[in-house]
Amino acid sequence: MSRTTRRRLRQSGWDLLGLAVFAVVVFPVYWMISTAFKRSDDIVSLTPTWLPFHPTLSNYRSAMRMPFFWVDVKNSLIIVSVTVAISMGLAFLAAVALAKYRFTGRKLFIVLMIGIQMLPAAGLIIPLYVVLARYHQVNTLTGVIVTYMTFVLPFSVWTLRGFIIGIPRELEEAAMVDGNTRLGAFLKILLPLIAPGLVATSVFAFITSWNEYIFARVLLNDQSKQTVTVWLSYFLGTSKHTDWGALMAGSTLTAIPVVVFFLLVQRRIAFGLTAGAVRG
Amino acid sequence: MTTDRTALAAGTAPPRTRRRRRLTARRIFAASVPYGLILPVVGAIAAILGYPLYRLVRLSTQHYGLFELIRHKGQSIGLHNYGLILHDPVFWHTLLRTVVFTVANVALTMVLGTLLALLLTRLSTWVRLLLTSGLVLVWSMPVVVAVQVWDWMTNFENGIVNYVLTQLGVGDYFHHDWYATAFSQLSMTTALIVWGALPFVVITIYAGLSQVPHELVEAARSDGARAWQVFRDVTFPIVKPVLLILTSLSIIWDFGVFTQPYLLIGQAKIVPSNYLMGIYLFEEGYLKSDFGRGAAISILMLLIVALLSVVYVRRMVKLGDVR
Numbered sequence: 324m325s326r327t328t329r330r331r332l333r334q335s336g337w338d339l340l341g342l343a344v345f346a347v348v349v350f351p352v353y354w355m356i357s358t359a360f361k362r363s364d365d366i367v368s369l370t371p372t373w374l375p376f377h378p379t380l381s382n383y384r385s386a387m388r389m390p391f392f393w394v395d396v397k398n399s400l401i402i403v404s405v406t407v408a409i410s411m412g413l414a415f416l417a418a419v420a421l422a423k424y425r426f427t428g429r430k431l432f433i434v435l436m437i438g439i440q441m442l443p444a445a446g447l448i449i450p451l452y453v454v455l456a457r458y459h460q461v462n463t464l465t466g467v468i469v470t471y472m473t474f475v476l477p478f479s480v481w482t483l484r485g486f487i488i489g490i491p492r493e494l495e496e497a498a499m500v501d502g503n504t505r506l507g508a509f510l511k512i513l514l515p516l517i518a519p520g521l522v523a524t525s526v527f528a529f530i531t532s533w534n535e536y537i538f539a540r541v542l543l544n545d546q547s548k549q550t551v552t553v554w555l556s557y558f559l560g561t562s563k564h565t566d567w568g569a570l571m572a573g574s575t576l577t578a579i580p581v582v583v584f585f586l587l588v589q590r591r592i593a594f595g596l597t598a599g600a601v602r603g
Numbered sequence: 604m605t606t607d608r609t610a611l612a613a614g615t616a617p618p619r620t621r622r623r624r625r626l627t628a629r630r631i632f633a634a635s636v637p638y639g640l641i642l643p644v645v646g647a648i649a650a651i652l653g654y655p656l657y658r659l660v661r662l663s664t665q666h667y668g669l670f671e672l673i674r675h676k677g678q679s680i681g682l683h684n685y686g687l688i689l690h691d692p693v694f695w696h697t698l699l700r701t702v703v704f705t706v707a708n709v710a711l712t713m714v715l716g717t718l719l720a721l722l723l724t725r726l727s728t729w730v731r732l733l734l735t736s737g738l739v740l741v742w743s744m745p746v747v748v749a750v751q752v753w754d755w756m757t758n759f760e761n762g763i764v765n766y767v768l769t770q771l772g773v774g775d776y777f778h779h780d781w782y783a784t785a786f787s788q789l790s791m792t793t794a795l796i797v798w799g800a801l802p803f804v805v806i807t808i809y810a811g812l813s814q815v816p817h818e819l820v821e822a823a824r825s826d827g828a829r830a831w832q833v834f835r836d837v838t839f840p841i842v843k844p845v846l847l848i849l850t851s852l853s854i855i856w857d858f859g860v861f862t863q864p865y866l867l868i869g870q871a872k873i874v875p876s877n878y879l880m881g882i883y884l885f886e887e888g889y890l891k892s893d894f895g896r897g898a899a900i901s902i903l904m905l906l907i908v909a910l911l912s913v914v915y916v917r918r919m920v921k922l923g924d925v926r
Contacts, residue, residue: 334727341722341730349737351798352744354763355752367761413643420640430920432641437919439652441912443859445881446905447652449888449897450659453667457675473652476644534745536862541889552747556866559754567755574748585743 355578358571359383366568382572389573391546395554398543402464402550403532406471407525410479415521418483423495436477447473448541455542462545470538475528482527486520487513523588530581551577662898669892677895684899694900697878701858704789704879708857711797713850716804721834723809735806742802750866753795757781782868785877792864796857804849811845812838844918851915859908861885880904 358366359382360375386392421429451470452461460466490513539550546557555577558570663684665677688694723731744752757764765776782788815838823833839846861881865873873882884904888897 337722337725338727338730341726341734344719344722345730345734345737348734348741348798348801351749351752351756352740354756355748358755369761369766371761371763371766413647416640417644420637424637424640426634426637429637432645433920434916435648437916438909438912439648441855441908441916442905443855443861443881443908445859445861445884446901446908447655448885449894449901450655450662452889453662453672453894453898454655454658456672469651472647476647480644530743534747536747536866537885541885552745555747555751558751565758567758567761570751571755574751578743578745578748581745582740582743586739589739589742 355571355574358568359575361568363566363568382566382568383576385566385569386573386576389554389558389569391549391554392551392573394547395549395551398464398548399533399551402467402471403529405464406468406475406532407528409468410472410475410528411521411525414476414479414483414524417480418487421480421484422487436480439477440474440481444474444535444537448537451538452541461542462548464548466542467539467550470542471532471535475532478531479524479528482524483517483520486517486524489520490516526584526588530584533581659898659901662895663902665895665898667893667895667898672892672894680895684896685903687896688899688903693875693878693883696875697880697883700789700878701880704793705854705857708793708796708800709850709853711793712800712804712853712857713846715797716801716808716849717846719801719805720808720812723805724812735809738802738805741798742806744799746799746862747866749795749799750863753791753867757791782872785874788868788872788877789864789879792860792867795863795867796860799863800853800856804853807849808842808845811842815841848915848918851911851918855908855911855915858911859904880907 357373357375360378360380361372361382362377362379365372365375365377417432420426421433451473455461455466455469460469494516495513534552535550536552536556539553540556543549543553549557555573558573559565662677664679664681665671666680666683667677671677723734726734756762759765759778759780759782762781764781765779768774768776768779781791819837820833823837828836859881860879864877864879865882865885868877873886875883878886880900881904884897884900888894888900
C-alpha cells in the first residue's frame with residue numbers, strides 16, 4: 324500500500340468516527356422532531372419507525388390546544404422582555420464603567436459580578452421566596468422578573484464589558500477632541516458601534532430567562548401564571564396514557580425560539596465565560 | 604492640596620486659586636462618574652440579592668414555617684437548625700452522593716470533551732463543520748426540553764434506547780425500567796447532563812487547541828514522539844488554562860444541579876435515597892415549608908459552592924483586571 328493511500332484510509336477512518344459521533348450526539352434532537360411529526364400508531368409501535376413516513380401536524384395541534392399553552396407562552400414573553408429591557412439599560416452603564424474607567428472598588432465589583440453567576444439557583448429559592456412573599460410578590464410576574472434579574476444583570480455587565488473593550492480608544496479620543504465630554508463622546512459616537520454587542524447580549528439574556536425553570540416553578544403556583552418551561556414540565560401530568568407525540572411537539576415549540584436565537588448569537592457570546600482563558 | 608495651602612499663605616493672586624478649585628470640583632465629578640454608572644446595578648443587586656441573602660442568614664436561625672410566613676415573623680431558635688441538619692444522616696449521605704455524582708459528571712464531561720475536541724482536529728473540514736453544527740444545535744436545547752426528550756427515549760414501554768440495546772445484542776432490555784434504582788436514576792441524569800454540557804466543553808477546548816502551534820506538534824512528531832506523548836508534553840500544557848476553567852465551572856454547575864435530576868427522576872419518585880443537594884434543599888425546605896431549616900441547608904450549600912468558586916473567580920478577576 325502506498326503512503327498516500329494509507330493516509331487517505333486513516334483520514335476516512337477519522338471521518339467515519341466523526342460521523343458516528345455526530346449521529347449519536349444529534350440523535351435526541353432528531354428523535355424529538357421526528358416523533359413530533361409521527362402518527363400516534365407509529366409512535367407507540369414496538370418496532371420504532373425511524374422516519375416520519377406519514378407526517379402529520381396533529382401533535383402540534385393537540386399541544387397547542389393543551390390548557391394554558393398560549394397563556395404561559397404569553398407569560399414567558401412578558402417576563403423575558405421586561406427582564407431583558409431593564410437589565411440591558413442598567414448593565415450597559417455599569418459595563419461602560421468597567422471597560423473605560425479605573426476606580427477604587429472596581430475589582431470588588433468584578434468579583435461580585437462573576438461570583439453571583441456562580442451561585443446555584445437552588446440555594447437562592449428559599450430566601451427569594453420568603454422575601455417576595457413578604458412583599459406579596461409570590462405568584463406574580465413581577466416577582467419572577469425581579470428574580471431573573473439576579474442572574475441576567477451580572478451576566479450582561481460582564482459580557483457587555485467585553486464588547487465595549489473591543490472598541491479602539493482612538494475613536495473615543497477623536498470624539499473627545501470635538502469638544503464632547505468623555506461620557507458624551509462615548510454615548511453619541513460609540514453607542515452605534517456597540518449595538519451588535521447589545522443585541523447579542525440581549526438575545527443571550529432572552530435565552531437564559533426563557534429556559535429558566537426552578538424559580539418559575541417555585542414562585543408561580545397558578546397555572547395561568549406559569550412560564551412555558553413549567554407548562555412543559557407539567558405536560559405529562561397525571562394521565563396514565565402519555566401522549567408522547569404531543570409532548571414532543573410541545574418540546575419542539577418550546578425549543579424553537581431558543582434554537583433560532585442561539586444559532587444567531589452563539590459565536591459572539593459563547594466564549595464569554597472563557598474568552599480570557601483562551602487568549603491568555 | 605499642599606501647594607494650594609502654601610499658595611494661599613503666601614498670598615498669591617486669587618484668580619489662580621479659583622481656577623484650581625474649579626478644576627478640583629471637576630475632578631471630583633470625573634472621579635464619581637464610574638460610581639454613578641455602576642450605582643443602578645449595585646442598587647438593584649443589593650435589593651434583589653443582597654437583602655434576601657441577609658434574610659437568609661437570619662432565617663437560618665429561626666423557626667420559620669407556613670404560619671411564620673403569613674405573619675412575616677420567625678421565632679429565633681439560635682443555631683438549632685444547623686444542629687438538626689448536621690446530626691441528620693440524610694444530610695451527610697446527600698452531601699456524599701452529590702460529591703460522587705459531581706466527580707463522575709465532571710470527569711466524564713472533561714474526558715469525553717477533550718477526546719472529542721482532539722477528534723475535531725483530525726477531521727476533514729466538511730465533517731468537522733457538520734459535527735460542530737450538531738454540537739451547537741445540542742447546546743441550544745433548553746434543559747426542560749432535553750429532559751422531556753430523554754424521558755421519551757428511555758421510556759420503559761416504547762423507548763428507543765431499550766429497542767436499540769436489545770437489537771444490538773447488549774442484552775434483553777425489553778421493558779427495562781431505567782428509573783427503578785437510585786443508581787440507575789442518577790446514571791440517566793448523568794447521561795443527560797454530560798450530553799448537555801459536552802458542546803460547550805468541546806467547542807471551547809477545540810478553540811484552545813487551535814492555539815497550539817502546528818510546528819511544535821510537527822517537531823515533536825519528527826523527534827519520534829508518540830501521539831500520547833505529543834498530547835502530554837506539547838498540547839496539554841497549552842490548553843491547561845482552558846481545561847482548568849472548564850473543570851471548575853463544571854464542578855460548580857454539577858454540584859448545584861437541580862432541574863435535570865428533579866424532572867428526569869420525577870417528583871413522585873424522589874426520595875431521600877436519591878437526593879442531590881439542590882433537591883434535598885427543595886424538598887426539605889420549600890415543599891415541607893420548613894423555611895428555617897431550608898435556609899440553613901442553603902447556607903451550607905452556598906458556602907461549599909463559594910469555596911469551589913474561588914479558583915474560577917480569582918482567575919477571571921485577574922483577566923478582568925488586565926484587560
